[in-house]
Amino acid sequence: MNSYNKIEILATLGPSSLNETVIQQLSEKGVTLFRINLSHTPLEEVESTIKTIQQYTSVPICLDSEGA
Numbered sequence: 001m002n003s004y005n006k007i008e009i010l011a012t013l014g015p016s017s018l019n020e021t022v023i024q025q026l027s028e029k030g031v032t033l034f035r036i037n038l039s040h041t042p043l044e045e046v047e048s049t050i051k052t053i054q055q056y057t058s059v060p061i062c063l064d065s066e067g068a
Helices: 020-028 043-056
Strands: 010-013 033-037 061-064
Touching: 010 020, 020 043, 033 043, 043 061
Parallel strands: 010 033, 033 061
Antiparallel strands: none
16 A cells, blocks of 8 residues: 555544544544634643643644645
């Protein structure tokens, strides 16, 4: 298999999906990157959201900021 056939799965987490069960299930299904949309996540919740994800998986996290 060459690098062109590699499948990447991006999962955006939000209020209804930010829990241990969903994070673990997505990780087990092969998610390669968790995305946090900063337009819909209050700034004061970002750190706890990242810690929650890191508690259950080692999948990288992307912070998506609002465009200009």
